[in-house]
Amino acid sequence: MAGNIEVLGNGRYRLRASIGTGKNRKVFRKNIRCETPMKDDGKFPREVELELAKFVAAVSENKVSRSNMTFRQFTETVWLPDYAERKLKTKTLVRYKEMLDSRIYDALGHIRISKLSPTHLNKFYKQLEEPIEKKSKTGEIITENLSARTIEHHHDLISSILGKAVKWDYIVSNPAQKADPPKVEESERPFLEEDEIKKVMDALSKEPLKYQSMILLDLFSGLRRGELMGLNWTDIDFINNTITINKTSNYTTDTGIYEDTVKTKKSNRTISMPVFVMSILRGYYSEQKKYKDKKREKGKLLFENDKLFIQHNGKPMHPDTPTKWWPKFLEKNNLPHVNFHGLRHTNASIMTALGFDIVTGSGRLGHARKDTFLNTYSHMLTTKEKGVAAAMDKEFNPHPKQRKVYRLKKI
Known part of the structure; x- marks a missing residue:
């Protein structure tokens, strides 16, 4: 030809x-x-x-698009039913649909996928960087900017959709691969320092057992929020001091609170827990059992389930509750602000400080790949690396008195 x-x-x-x-x-x-x-x-x-x-x-090879489908038509009639609704988790699908309906369709939905270009995408990303006016909860008009990370999420979704269009022979190439979304500046993950952990634990001792258990369990296990909320009492082994993670509890406006599978196969795991955390958890188990018995006698336990964390009527705790309770607790006790997911990062820092290897850390946190742990927590590993030379010096230096550091004088 x-x-x-x-x-x-x-x-x-x-x-x-x-x-x-x-x-x-x-x-x-x-x-x-x-x-x-x-x-x-x-x-x-x-x-x-x-x-x-x-x-x-x-x-x-018949790989050139013969379709006049717009981006929206392809997404709604092909990508969503043939891929997204079959393969993606409910929460992820809901988030993607929100991104499509709120911004992407308005900017790109009318363009034919065969005509969609990197220029269209770059123009869209530039629009997303501009300040947006919106109403606050109090009705006040406020201005906000989307973060580079949020814009990157839009780019990733568009690229994923167009990637399927290429794979299924609707278009020849993926224009998103040649587009330039704003660069995301990588920052160190926020976590609690050792002295701050001790202050948090001291302040927690004055809180109800339910919240003591919730925070300490997350701090010393590194669970994702959905995994924490998904725990049942049958997942707790008080004899061997272990917990088993095999499901999550999530929430969407349409579905309400629902149970789902864990993020990846490696997220299915059983991990050991410190004895003092299990002891507090045992106390909470007894307290919750008495509470449910009283509610049941009065006919006010409307929901029967085996969840660790429940609402007053027995219904599973809303997955947003920990993320709302935690910052209020920190503020009340004049503790530094670290978001709830920061407890997972803190757990990684604890393992790193105690000298555990990447394989162990990655396994406990349920990462699909070991390099995720390395890439996410490399700054912690760098900090620990600085102590290697000092440890070698202490162990093997034949002349301990010669550890003095000499500095050149300025001339």
Whole structure:
């Protein structure tokens, strides 16, 4: 199959390739841009010839879009029913639909997927960076900016959708791969320092057993919030001092509180717990049992379940409750602000400080891959690395008195 190139001017070229003959002949066109000028001998730049070769190959393999579907049509009639609704977890699907309905469809929904370009996407990302006016809970008009991380989430969703369009032969290439969302500055994960952990534990001793158990369990297990809320008493082994994580408890407006599977296969795990945490948990178990018995006698226990954390009527605790209670507790006790997920990071810092290896840390936290632990908590490992030389010096230096550090004097 042959193809040809048409010069449009200003560095723009139109590629043509066809398939079939006679009445069945179908011509495909693709416009590209190349900054390299035409050669003096009239030959096209090599980049353009390579693009033509790829385009002709794509046409011959029937991988060029023949669809006039818009981005919204493809997403709603193909991507959602054929992939998202079958493969994604409920909470993830709800979040994706919110992103599509609130911003993405308005900006890109009307554009044909075969015409969608990196320029369209870059323009959309730039719009997302602009301040937005919205009403606060008190009715006041406030201005907010989307973070680079949030914009990146929009980019990832768009790229995922278009990636499926490529895989299923709706389009030839994924324009999101050539787009430039704002760069996300990686920051160190917030966590509690050792002295702050002790202050938190001291302040917790004055709180109800339910909240003592909730915070200490999360602090010394590193569970994700959904995993913590998903725990049943049957998951607690008081004899061997272990807990088993095999489900999550989540919430969406449409579904309410519901149970789901854990994030990955590696998230199914059994981990050991400190004796003092299990002791507090045992006290909470006895307290909750008495509470439920009294409620049951009065006919006010409306929901029967085995969850560790419940509401006053027996219904599973709302998954947002820990994230709302925790900052109020910190503020009340003049403790530094670390979000609830920071307890998971704190657990990682504890394991790192105690010298546990990456495999152990990754396993306890339920990471699908060991390098997730390394990438997420590398700053903690760097801090610990600084003590390696000192430990070697202490253990092997044949002249301990020669540990003095000499500094050059300024001249």
